[in-house]
Amino acid sequence: MTGFISRVPRSQNTTPNGVIKRRHGLVTFSLQGLLILAAIVALLPAYFMVISSVKAPKAYLDDRIGFPTEITFESYDTVLNEHPFFLWMGNSAITSIGSVLLSTIISALAAYAIARMRFRGREFLLSLSTSLMAIPPVVMVVPLFVLFSQIDLLGTYQGVILIYSGLMCPFSVYLLVTFFRTIPTELLEASLIDGASTLGVLWRIILPLSGPPLITLFIVNLLYVWNDLLIALLFLPDEKLRTLMVGVSVFQGRFLQNIPLSMAGMALASAPMMIIYILFQRYFIRGLVAGAVKG
Amino acid sequence: MVRTNRFTPYLFVAPLVGVLLLIFAYPLIKIFEFSTKRIRGFDGPDIGLGNFESLFKDPVFGQAVAHNLQLLLAVVPLLLVSLLMAIALYERLRGWRFFRTVVFVPYIIAVPIVGVVLKNMFQFNGPINQILRNIGLETLAQDWLGDKNIALWTVMTMIVWRESAFGIILFVSRLLSLNEELTEAAQLDGAGWWQRTRFIVIPQLKGVIEFYLVIGLITMAASVFAYVYIVPGKGAPANGTMVLELYIYNWAFEKHLPGIASAASVLLFLATASLMFLLFRLRRQAANEELA
Numbered sequence: 001m002t003g004f005i006s007r008v009p010r011s012q013n014t015t016p017n018g019v020i021k022r023r024h025g026l027v028t029f030s031l032q033g034l035l036i037l038a039a040i041v042a043l044l045p046a047y048f049m050v051i052s053s054v055k056a057p058k059a060y061l062d063d064r065i066g067f068p069t070e071i072t073f074e075s076y077d078t079v080l081n082e083h084p085f086f087l088w089m090g091n092s093a094i095t096s097i098g099s100v101l102l103s104t105i106i107s108a109l110a111a112y113a114i115a116r117m118r119f120r121g122r123e124f125l126l127s128l129s130t131s132l133m134a135i136p137p138v139v140m141v142v143p144l145f146v147l148f149s150q151i152d153l154l155g156t157y158q159g160v161i162l163i164y165s166g167l168m169c170p171f172s173v174y175l176l177v178t179f180f181r182t183i184p185t186e187l188l189e190a191s192l193i194d195g196a197s198t199l200g201v202l203w204r205i206i207l208p209l210s211g212p213p214l215i216t217l218f219i220v221n222l223l224y225v226w227n228d229l230l231i232a233l234l235f236l237p238d239e240k241l242r243t244l245m246v247g248v249s250v251f252q253g254r255f256l257q258n259i260p261l262s263m264a265g266m267a268l269a270s271a272p273m274m275i276i277y278i279l280f281q282r283y284f285i286r287g288l289v290a291g292a293v294k295g
Numbered sequence: 296m297v298r299t300n301r302f303t304p305y306l307f308v309a310p311l312v313g314v315l316l317l318i319f320a321y322p323l324i325k326i327f328e329f330s331t332k333r334i335r336g337f338d339g340p341d342i343g344l345g346n347f348e349s350l351f352k353d354p355v356f357g358q359a360v361a362h363n364l365q366l367l368l369a370v371v372p373l374l375l376v377s378l379l380m381a382i383a384l385y386e387r388l389r390g391w392r393f394f395r396t397v398v399f400v401p402y403i404i405a406v407p408i409v410g411v412v413l414k415n416m417f418q419f420n421g422p423i424n425q426i427l428r429n430i431g432l433e434t435l436a437q438d439w440l441g442d443k444n445i446a447l448w449t450v451m452t453m454i455v456w457r458e459s460a461f462g463i464i465l466f467v468s469r470l471l472s473l474n475e476e477l478t479e480a481a482q483l484d485g486a487g488w489w490q491r492t493r494f495i496v497i498p499q500l501k502g503v504i505e506f507y508l509v510i511g512l513i514t515m516a517a518s519v520f521a522y523v524y525i526v527p528g529k530g531a532p533a534n535g536t537m538v539l540e541l542y543i544y545n546w547a548f549e550k551h552l553p554g555i556a557s558a559a560s561v562l563l564f565l566a567t568a569s570l571m572f573l574l575f576r577l578r579r580q581a582a583n584e585e586l587a
Contacts, residue, residue, distance in 0.1 A: 140322035166315065263412065
């Protein structure tokens with residue numbers, strides 16, 4: 001009973017202070033309509049993808065937009081038997097998790113020093129690193145490709161992990177420095193007096209308090225690496241090392257005519273991120289913007 | 296401050312400095328060097344400004360630049376759509392949390408995947424044209440990706456469709472963190488929905504709007520590779536969707552002339568850098584005027 005009652009005041013259309021937002025009925029009606037329209041537009045491609053993937057090729061040609069009269073998983077069978085989607089996903093997982101871990105370690109160490117230690121060039125390093133965020137990766141690609149082929153890093157996981165980590169560091173350092181500066185000094189001093197080492201303070205005090213920015217970094221960087229095409233296309237050309245996005249671009253070129261087959265492939269390819277999104281939706285929305293909304 | 300000996304801080308920043316030197320500094324220096332050489336493999340003879348001359352003589356380079364400039368226009372609809380949707384969500388209408396989850400879906404599906412799906416939807420005998428025919432708008436049916444004059448606008452629409460999802464979420468979370476007493480007071484004073492939104496809510500979003508504008512411009516100038524590579528397919532039809540990124544990619548990795556690719560990289564780098572410089576100048580100017 002009490003549970004029910006306590007939920008009543010937080011009804012629709014009120015601000016957190018409980019003031020009812022008053023609008024003209026027409027405004028409410030238009031805004032509601034707008035939301036519904038936007039939802040349809042946002043979901044239309046996903047709808048088309050799923051619906052087409054369970055149609056037989058002939059059924060698709062008869063009706064391209066309606067619900068299928070007969071559901072078939074034939075296309076999924078073909079895709080899974082003839083194309084190494086799981087291998088591609090595995091490769092994507094290795095590169096994304098590897099890059100996210102490496103860039104987080106590098107950035108956490110540097111952000112700790114920048115936010116919490118005194119040394120010459122500190123502010124310069126921070127502003128230089130932050131300004132690198134504005135440089136598009138494509139500008140760096142040509143010399144890196146030449147260099148990596150000289151030092152045999154081309155077509156290796158280590159090579160791409162290094163590139164992705166480097167590209168992600170400026171944002172990661174910026175976000176972590178901003179957060180590390182908000183941790184009360186007393187907390188750090190107390191643990192130093194208790195005999196913790198410099199590294200120990202980072203590991204035992206700062207990182208356990210940094211859940212929110214670490215989740216943000218994890219999500220932003222994971223999405224970036226998992227979804228990237230350009231770097232993976234150039235630096236992992238080997239068939240066995242292809243990431244999911246490179247696999248998708250090769251796969252789609254072969255099935256321009258068989259749309260149900262192509263859509264089944266895309267549905268499979270988008271499944272991992274969709275599942276993660278549905279499970280961790282709260283963290284996604286909060287995490288993606290946490291770093292960006294200062295001011 | 297954590298007190299340390301003189302060298303400890305440098306040990307902590309060393310990995311960062313190392314990786315930034317390798318991934319940013321080295322390539323940025325090298326594109327300037329490569330741009331003055333005829334590179335075959337790893338090195339080549341000095342040819343002065345020869346690569347730049349080749350660029351300016353190549354009509355495709357002009358097309359690529361023009362297309363990137365056209366894509367910059369997409370920032371306007373991007374901003375308007377995101378803002379409108381965010382304000383609609385902020386009214387906390389029935390089921391707004393559900394809508395918030397749904398409008399973010401385009402951003403979760405990777406560009407190459409969404410590209411393949413949209414490419415099929417926009418085929419001449421694909422579902423988009425079928426819908427248009429079904430509702431009697433046959434005349435609006437186009438060869439969305441096959442017509443050289445329309446293809447880039449189609450790709451632009453796709454970019455706006457996907458990238459505005461990020462804008463919506465960005466603006467909504469800023470809105471939800473606003474102090475609502477101002478809006479409540481305005482409502483008590485008799486301000487209507489439009490007045491509250493226009494004069495109280497939007498001005499408070501100024502900072503995020505600027506931030507999103509910068510992100511949007513960088514995206515349009517230099518992060519649309521996956522769209523043009525997948526959707527019409529490598530700049531098709533007849534270079535109708537050729538952009539600078541793809542242009543660099545082609546010279547370096549299809550035609551194996553990294554010198555010319557580097558010359559184009561230098562120009563793209565200078566363009567994005569001056570764009571950023573300009574925006575920061577404008578921003579500082581605006582801040583000064585506010586203080587004065």
